[in-house]
Amino acid sequence: MIQKVWLILACTTSLCAAADLQQITTDGTNKRDPRFVDGGNAVVYCYDETPDLIRMMKIEIGDKQAEPVFADSGNKHHIEPRHSPDGKYVVFTECTGNLSARLVIRDLQQNKDAYITHSGRGGTRSPCFAPSSDLVVYAFAETGPQQLWSVKPDGSDKKQLTECEGISNWPTVTPDGKRVVFSNSREDNYEIYTMNLDGSEEQRLTQNHLMDIRPAVSPDGSRIAFTSTRDGNYDVYVMDIDGKNVKRITHSDEREDYPAWHPDGQHLVYVAEHGGRFDLFVSKVQL
Numbered sequence: 576m577i578q579k580v581w582l583i584l585a586c587t588t589s590l591c592a593a594a595d596l597q598q599i600t601t602d603g604t605n606k607r608d609p610r611f612v613d614g615g616n617a618v619v620y621c622y623d624e625t626p627d628l629i630r631m632m633k634i635e636i637g638d639k640q641a642e643p644v645f646a647d648s649g650n651k652h653h654i655e656p657r658h659s660p661d662g663k664y665v666v667f668t669e670c671t672g673n674l675s676a677r678l679v680i681r682d683l684q685q686n687k688d689a690y691i692t693h694s695g696r697g698g699t700r701s702p703c704f705a706p707s708s709d710l711v712v713y714a715f716a717e718t719g720p721q722q723l724w725s726v727k728p729d730g731s732d733k734k735q736l737t738e739c740e741g742i743s744n745w746p747t748v749t750p751d752g753k754r755v756v757f758s759n760s761r762e763d764n765y766e767i768y769t770m771n772l773d774g775s776e777e778q779r780l781t782q783n784h785l786m787d788i789r790p791a792v793s794p795d796g797s798r799i800a801f802t803s804t805r806d807g808n809y810d811v812y813v814m815d816i817d818g819k820n821v822k823r824i825t826h827s828d829e830r831e832d833y834p835a836w837h838p839d840g841q842h843l844v845y846v847a848e849h850g851g852r853f854d855l856f857v858s859k860v861q862l
Contacts, residue, residue: 595859599639599844603852607833608655609845614840619644620855621654621845624861631656634855646653652676655701659708664728666702666711678702678713681730689730693717704738705748705772712736712746712755712772723757726773736774745789749770749816756780758788758801767818769803780818790831792816793840800824800834800843800860809843813860 599618602605609620617635631653634641644665645653652670659665663684671675676698680693683796691699694713700721702713712725714860723736737743741761748755755772758765765786770777775779781787783805790801800813809830814821825831829848837842837857847856 595818597857597859598643598854599634600854601639603854606846606853606855608831609833610657610835611837611844611856612658614707618844618855619656619658621656627656628652629670636857639748646768659704659728661708662709664704666704666713667729668699668702670698678726680726680730682728689728691726693776693835701745703747706750706752710748714744714746714757716742722754723774730825735774736827737770738774739777747792748791749792750794751854756790756792756799767799769816770811781813781821787812791835793836794838798840800836802832802834811841811843811858813862820862824827824858824860 580587582598588750605623607621609618612619615634619631619633621629621631628650629652629764632641633644641847642848654668656665656667656741664680665683666678667678678699680689695717697716700714702711710725710727712723714721715724720740721742721744722738724733725736726733728753737760737763741759743759744756746755746757753772754769756767756769759768764784765788766779766783766785767781767790768777768842785804787801787803790799792799798813798814799816800811801820803807803812808828809832810823811825811831812821812823820838827847831845834843834845842857844855846853
C-alpha cells in the first residue's frame with residue numbers, strides 16, 4: 576500500500592517527518608496547479624477529467640479522497656485556483672471558449688462571483704492573492720505583451736502593474752505584501768524577477784539560459800521555490816529570496832513541476848511524472 580505514513584495531528588497543521596517523500600494521488604491523470612488549503616490538511620488541484628475538460632479537485636491528505644471543488648461547474652474548464660489567506664475567496668481562471676478565458680473571484684461566504692474581463696481576445700493567467708486577502712494579482716495581455724495587473728476581490732480598482740518587454744507571468748506576493756515575484760521572457764527565456772507591488776524597483780533574481788518559471792515564495796518570505804529546465808529537464812528548485820543559494824530539490828528523468836509551499840514552510844507539493852503518469856507528491860525541503 577502506497578505511503579501509509581501520513582499523520583494529521585489535530586493540534587497542528589505541520590506535516591510529520593516520517594518520510595521525505597509522500598505520494599497523495601495514484602490515478603496517473605495529467606495534473607496541474609496544486610495548492611495546500613485548510614491549513615495544509617488538503618490540496619486543491621486541477622486535472623484532465625477528459626481530453627476536453629479540466630476539473631478542479633480537492634483531496635484530503637489524511638484519507639486521500641478527492642472530490643470536485645464545485646459541484647455545479649458543468650463543462651467549464653477551471654484552472655489555476657488560489658484561495659485567499661483569510662479563506663473568504665477563491666480565484667481561478669474559467670475558460671469560456673476557444674483561446675478565451677476570464678478571471679473569476681468567488682466570495683465563498685456569499686456564493687457570489689466577480690468576473691474580471693479585459694478588452695481584446697485572450698485569457699487571464701496565474702492569479703494570486705496578497706497576504707491581506709484584499710488584492711488579486713494576475714497576468715493578461717490586453718495590448719502588446721502579457722503584463723501583470725491587480726484588482727480588488729469585488730472586481731473594482733483594476734490596475735496595470737507592469738509595462739515591460741517580454742511575457743510576464745506567475746506572480747506571487749511576498750508575505751509582507753510589499754513585493755511581487757514573477758517570471759518574464761524578455762531575455763528570450765523566462766527569468767525570475769521581483770518588484771514592488773506598484774511595479775517599481777524591479778530586480779532580476781536568476782541568470783540562466785533556460786527557463787525559470789512558476790516562482791512561489793515561502794510562507795516566511797525567505798525562499799522561492801520554482802521550476803527550471805536549467806539541468807535539461809523540468810525539475811523543482813529552491814533559492815533564497817534574493818536569488819542566491821539555488822538548490823535542486825527533485826532529480827528525475829521525467830517532469831517535476833508546479834511547486835507550492837505547505838504552510839509549515841518545510842514541504843512542497845508538486846506534480847511528478849513517473850512512467851508517463853502524473854501524480855501529486857509532497858517532499859520535505861532538505862537545505
